Amino acid sequence: MQSTQSSSAAPSDDNTSALEHLGGQGASQQSAPQISFGNIVDFLKEHQRQVYSRETEWLFEKSQMQQRILQVEAQLRAQENINGDLIRRIKMLEFSLRQERVKYAKLASGKGGESSDIIGNVLQKANVNTNLYDKIAKRRATAQRPLLLKFLQEIGYEDIFNSEEMSEIKALYVKAQEEMKENINLSNQQIQQNLEERLLQNEDFQRHMALSQEERKASQIEGIVKESEQSELNIVKKELQPKYHLRSHMDVVRGVQFIPELDTLASISEDCTVKLWSLKGIEHQFEDNEGNLEPYITLRGHTGPLFAVTGGQKRMLFTAGSEGIIKMWNLPSVSQVNQYGDTYDGRNYCLGLLSEPNNEAFWDLKHHTYQQLLLSVSASNQALLWSTADLKVEEEHHDQSGKLLSSLKLQQQGALEMPTCCSWIESHHTQCLVGYQSNQVAVFDTQTGQLINAFNVSSVGMLQINKVDCHPTMSVAALAHDSGEITLFDFQAGKISKTLAQAHANGASSALFVNSGLNLITGGHDGSVKVWDLRNTNKVIQESKNAHGAKYEEGVMGLAVHPELPFFASAGADSIVNLYELNMH
Numbered sequence: 197m198q199s200t201q202s203s204s205a206a207p208s209d210d211n212t213s214a215l216e217h218l219g220g221q222g223a224s225q226q227s228a229p230q231i232s233f234g235n236i237v238d239f240l241k242e243h244q245r246q247v248y249s250r251e252t253e254w255l256f257e258k259s260q261m262q263q264r265i266l267q268v269e270a271q272l273r274a275q276e277n278i279n280g281d282l283i284r285r286i287k288m289l290e291f292s293l294r295q296e297r298v299k300y301a302k303l304a305s306g307k308g309g310e311s312s313d314i315i316g317n318v319l320q321k322a323n324v325n326t327n328l329y330d331k332i333a334k335r336r337a338t339a340q341r342p343l344l345l346k347f348l349q350e351i352g353y354e355d356i357f358n359s360e361e362m363s364e365i366k367a368l369y370v371k372a373q374e375e376m377k378e379n380i381n382l383s384n385q386q387i388q389q390n391l392e393e394r395l396l397q398n399e400d401f402q403r404h405m406a407l408s409q410e411e412r413k414a415s416q417i418e419g420i421v422k423e424s425e426q427s428e429l430n431i432v433k434k435e436l437q438p439k440y441h442l443r444s445h446m447d448v449v450r451g452v453q454f455i456p457e458l459d460t461l462a463s464i465s466e467d468c469t470v471k472l473w474s475l476k477g478i479e480h481q482f483e484d485n486e487g488n489l490e491p492y493i494t495l496r497g498h499t500g501p502l503f504a505v506t507g508g509q510k511r512m513l514f515t516a517g518s519e520g521i522i523k524m525w526n527l528p529s530v531s532q533v534n535q536y537g538d539t540y541d542g543r544n545y546c547l548g549l550l551s552e553p554n555n556e557a558f559w560d561l562k563h564h565t566y567q568q569l570l571l572s573v574s575a576s577n578q579a580l581l582w583s584t585a586d587l588k589v590e591e592e593h594h595d596q597s598g599k600l601l602s603s604l605k606l607q608q609q610g611a612l613e614m615p616t617c618c619s620w621i622e623s624h625h626t627q628c629l630v631g632y633q634s635n636q637v638a639v640f641d642t643q644t645g646q647l648i649n650a651f652n653v654s655s656v657g658m659l660q661i662n663k664v665d666c667h668p669t670m671s672v673a674a675l676a677h678d679s680g681e682i683t684l685f686d687f688q689a690g691k692i693s694k695t696l697a698q699a700h701a702n703g704a705s706s707a708l709f710v711n712s713g714l715n716l717i718t719g720g721h722d723g724s725v726k727v728w729d730l731r732n733t734n735k736v737i738q739e740s741k742n743a744h745g746a747k748y749e750e751g752v753m754g755l756a757v758h759p760e761l762p763f764f765a766s767a768g769a770d771s772i773v774n775l776y777e778l779n780m781h
Contacts, residue, residue: 744768
């Protein structure tokens with residue numbers, strides 16, 4: 197019976213523990229916090245108290261730091277006072293050392309017993325009245341007496357003046373006064389007679405008097421005419437200041453090109469990008485952006501530094517560099533681009549590319565003014581002539597390629613010359629001019645691809661040709677040399693017309709004819725931009741001495757002139773593009 201009861205009691209205990217467990221879960225579920233508006237308010241108040249406490253701690257730390265700053269400033273002032281005191285002590289020691297030297301000099305010369313009043317002793321030896329001290333102005337005495345005393349102490353000469361010397365000085369003074377009195381007593385007639393005698397003895401004066409009055413008038417008229425002619429030739433040089441600065445490139449800007457159809461300026465750089473700058477309302481843009489104008493689009497696609505840029509017809513642009521390819525771009529206008537959205541907005545503005553056969557770097561590009569021809573020079577020792585007639589701008593073609601018409605080469609002594617620059621000859625539209633590293637220029641016929649003539653432009657000290665530009669109406673080319681000279685070369689006569697010696701100190705990099713060829717703009721690696729007047733003895737009429745900063749001994753890298761408006765731009769090694777207003781008046 198007992199076992200039965202114990203067995204029946206066990207399950208009852210188990211049931212009791214299970215019920216307690218369930219009751220505990222229910223209690224825990226009931227005790228869990230519930231989300232309510234009051235709980236949210238309490239949480240926000242607690243968070244606010246934490247914020248206030250952190251703010252209080254920050255203000256306390258701020259006050260501590262301010263006290264620390266005041267302590268450091270007080271220590272700095274104390275150090276300055278100590279430095280000033282040390283400087284005064286050093287000066288006192290120097291003065292004491294100087295006095296000891298004077299005493300040592302006196303003892304060495306056996307004059308140690310003399311009075312320290314050196315000037316008083318000198319005046320007593322000279323029997324001069326010491327009351328002169330009172331007659332000397334205080335400002336003269338205070339400025340001269342210590343100086344004289346210092347000099348005498350330094351050299352150790354107290355008895356430099358003696359009575360004999362003073363008597364001689366007095367005798368000379370008396371004699372000078374007597375001579376002055378004698379000269380004053382001379383009459384004015386005697387002085388005039390003496391002057392006339394001296395003038396008559398002068399041969400130059402006699403020859404001058406021998407000239408007739410008419411001859412003197414004629415000589416005066418000739419002098420006036422010469423002065424007027426010289427004043428006409430002397431042109432006042434004005435300071436040329438950039439009107440706008442364009443800063444966005446991250447490396448050297450190698451070239452600039454105006455696109456008049458879009459009122460846009462394109463710039464290329466060694467950062468592998470092409471940037472387009474809008475010129476519409478540029479003054480308002482600068483005012484709104486506080487002088488920090490940004491390009492409205494940046495064209496990417498090149499993988500190497502860019503060296504050359506040129507504009508084609510309509511809205512086309514050609515760029516090339518170290519990759520050995522020429523990219524052709526269909527430039528968008530400002531209204532077609534979202535400046536604050538995606539860079540390309542799903543569009544591809546590259547029409548295609550022209551590939552150099554040897555994948556060598558391109559140094560220069562020039563597109564023809566009205567013909568669909570592109571001229572390029574590369575490191576493969578040849579100038580290449582391309583046809584751009586088949587390029588389609590309106591349609592969406594992005595894999596187009598131009599046609600290579602001919603390869604223009606200059607061979608001297610069995611070796612090909614290295615071209616550095618090129619230009620179209622405006623006076624002969626079927627000819628082009630190529631400049632070389634060896635200071636030679638060659639004229640080619642673009643229709644046949646044959647060499648017409650080659651000339652050696654080098655003279656003593658001249659280096660390679662960096663840039664060439666042909667006159668719009670004459671058979672003259674402006675050559676910018678790496679040695680700093682600007683040469684005006686007549687390629688029809690084969691001779692140098694004019695040399696602007698040392699136009700730029702560290703080498704000339706660019707040259708452009710403007711104003712129908714009457715003026716010439718040049719840029720150099722000294723960072724200066726100059727405007728020359730070719731009519732009046734080739735004078736500089738405008739100059740910007742510090743147009744661009746130097747980088748790797750390079751300054752101005754390229755120039756471009758607007759074909760319609762009086763503006764021109766310069767590209768610099770300091771990653772800046774400058775815009776100038778061309779004022780020839």
